[in-house]
Amino acid sequence: MAQSNRLYFIDAVRAFAILMMLQGHFIDTLLAPIYRDHSNTIYNIWSYFRGITAPTFFTISGLVFTYLLLRAYAKGNDKPRIKKGLFRGLLLLAIGYSLRINVFSWLYGDFDPYFLIVDVLQCIGLSLIFLIGLHSVFKKHSYIFSVVLFSIGCICFLTEPLYRNITLETIPKFISNYITTVNGSVFTILPWFGYSAFGAFISTVFFRHVQRKRFKLVTIITFFLVGGFLIHFSSLFLTKLSFITHVELFKMSADYNYLFTRLGNVLILFGAFYALEHFLNQSIIARIGEKTLSIYVIHFVLLYGSFTGYGLKRFLNKSLEPETAIFGAVLFMVVVCFISFHYAKTNAFVYNLIRKTYDKLKTYYHDLS
Numbered sequence: 567m568a569q570s571n572r573l574y575f576i577d578a579v580r581a582f583a584i585l586m587m588l589q590g591h592f593i594d595t596l597l598a599p600i601y602r603d604h605s606n607t608i609y610n611i612w613s614y615f616r617g618i619t620a621p622t623f624f625t626i627s628g629l630v631f632t633y634l635l636l637r638a639y640a641k642g643n644d645k646p647r648i649k650k651g652l653f654r655g656l657l658l659l660a661i662g663y664s665l666r667i668n669v670f671s672w673l674y675g676d677f678d679p680y681f682l683i684v685d686v687l688q689c690i691g692l693s694l695i696f697l698i699g700l701h702s703v704f705k706k707h708s709y710i711f712s713v714v715l716f717s718i719g720c721i722c723f724l725t726e727p728l729y730r731n732i733t734l735e736t737i738p739k740f741i742s743n744y745i746t747t748v749n750g751s752v753f754t755i756l757p758w759f760g761y762s763a764f765g766a767f768i769s770t771v772f773f774r775h776v777q778r779k780r781f782k783l784v785t786i787i788t789f790f791l792v793g794g795f796l797i798h799f800s801s802l803f804l805t806k807l808s809f810i811t812h813v814e815l816f817k818m819s820a821d822y823n824y825l826f827t828r829l830g831n832v833l834i835l836f837g838a839f840y841a842l843e844h845f846l847n848q849s850i851i852a853r854i855g856e857k858t859l860s861i862y863v864i865h866f867v868l869l870y871g872s873f874t875g876y877g878l879k880r881f882l883n884k885s886l887e888p889e890t891a892i893f894g895a896v897l898f899m900v901v902v903c904f905i906s907f908h909y910a911k912t913n914a915f916v917y918n919l920i921r922k923t924y925d926k927l928k929t930y931y932h933d934l935s
Contacts, residue, residue, distance in 0.1 A: 573772070575843040576630055577855030579835060583622040584858045588865055588902055589895040590616040595869060595879050596886045596894065620686060620753065621761050621828040622835060623858075627690050628697060628765025629772075632715075635701050636773040644705070651698050658691030661863065665872040684743045684751040687862070692744065692755055693762040700766075708770065715767040722760030723825040727818040729756055757825055764829060768836075782840065789837030796830030853907075860906045868902065 594616070603609055631651060638647035666681035700718075704711035734742035743751045775781050795803075801823040808816035819825075839846065846852050854861070863872075871877025878898075886894065 573630075573633070574847045574852050575836070575840040576626060577852040578839045578843070578846040579622060579855070580626055580858050581851045581853075581855035582835070582839070583619050583626065584854065584861050585899055586615060586619045587623075588861070588899045590619055591865065591869055592878075592895040592898045593891045596882045596884065597888065597891045598884055598886060601888050601891075617824075618828060618831045618835065620758070621832050623686060624690065624693065624758050624761035625765035625768075625829070625832045628693065628762030629769045630765075631694055631769075632697055632701065632766035633769035633773055635698070635705075636769065639701075639705050640773075644701075648698055648702070651694055655691040655694035655698070658687045658694070658859075661859075662687030662691065665863065665866045665870075667873060668871075668875045669873050670875060679739060680750065682739050682743055683749060684753060684755075686753050688744070689753045689755055689758050690762070693759050696759060697762065697766055708774065712767055712770040715763045715770065719760045719763040719767060722757045722763065723829075724815060724819050726757045726825060727815065727822065730822075760825065761829065761832070782843075786837050786841050789833045789840065793830040793833030793837060796826045796833065798830075800826040800830065854903060857903075857906045861902055864905050865898075865902045869898070 590612075593612070601609070604613075635644060635647055635651065638644040662685055663681055665687070666683065666685075668676075668678070668681075671678060700711070700714065704714055729745065732746050733748050734746050739749050743749050744755045747754060772785075801820045804816045804820035804823065804826075808814065808820065866872050867877065869878050871880055
């Protein structure tokens with residue numbers, strides 16, 4: 567695979583993650599509580615795979631974004647990519663907040679602070695901005711950049727017990743919502759930036775070695791081996807490390823070790839899709855992976871009623887039986903992807919729309935002045 571080629575397995579992973587998100591959000595929102603039975607094997611399998619979705623998105627975002635930054639820097643022209651990345655990061659922040667706005671409520675003067683809660687888009691947007699900062703500092707020192715990214719990922723995960731139940735009551739919600747979930751935030755920058763940092767670390771390995779002979783085979787094997795280790799042995803490793811070093815934090819991390827195990831799941835997923843990359847080139851799966859932002863926005867509007875308050879959740883909240891929920895989830899995935907393919911050709915649709923609106927407002931403001 568030439569370095570200039572697109573990493574098609576990444577698009578496939580993103581497609582898998584976005585589809586899992588669609589069905590996961592649909593079923594979780596509309597399935598009746600009586601059927602949420604953790605003693606049921608099928609429900610447990612569904613719940614487990616649903617838990618892989620967010621770690622995959624954060625890891626992939628860090629990988630793709632940093633890989634493109636490194637390519638641009640290697641060509642001696644990373645400034646446009648940095649500028650585009652900053653715009654994209656800020657845009658994700660804006661979209662993340664806007665999806666929680668109920669326009670009708672605002673028209674009546676009801677400004678519910680609900681729209682200030684932080685979700686996946688805000689955290690990914692802020693993560694991209696952080697990665698730009700790290701790239702700007704370490705871009706001349708490739709190996710140091712790799713070590714820093716790997717270290718940040720480990721620190722974010724290992725220190726999770728220290729900030730797990732933090733409240734930050736004296737800090738404005740606009741800021742504290744990025745750190746604590748007590749106000750309703752779905753995701754926080756810590757520990758989730760850790761996944762983006764690990765993804766960025768993987769991108770540095772790809773960038774330096776992708777042209778080498780047998781790189782793909784070695785990488786696939788490494789993904790499976792490291793992923794399996796993290797899933798099955800990371801807790802034991804942290805416990806042993808705590809015993810050897812007498813650092814209690816390692817033991818605390820081991821006792822609630824969902825971060826490293828989920829990273830293991832992500833790596834297994836990477837290995838599987840990288841192995842199948844030849845069959846995914848230009849496939850419908852890869853094309854879906856190119857439209858994740860459009861799909862995310864469309865699904866949020868249809869399911870949660872962004873802007874209007876009228877979505878499926880308003881009418882069917884926690885009311886469906888399993889068979890109906892499964893059929894509805896499949897139909898929901900098809901409808902959202904159909905709309906995305908025919909009315910939002912790529913993620914660039916959203917970005918270009920915002921850019922055009924910004925340019926028009928800028929021109930209008932200039933004419934007024």
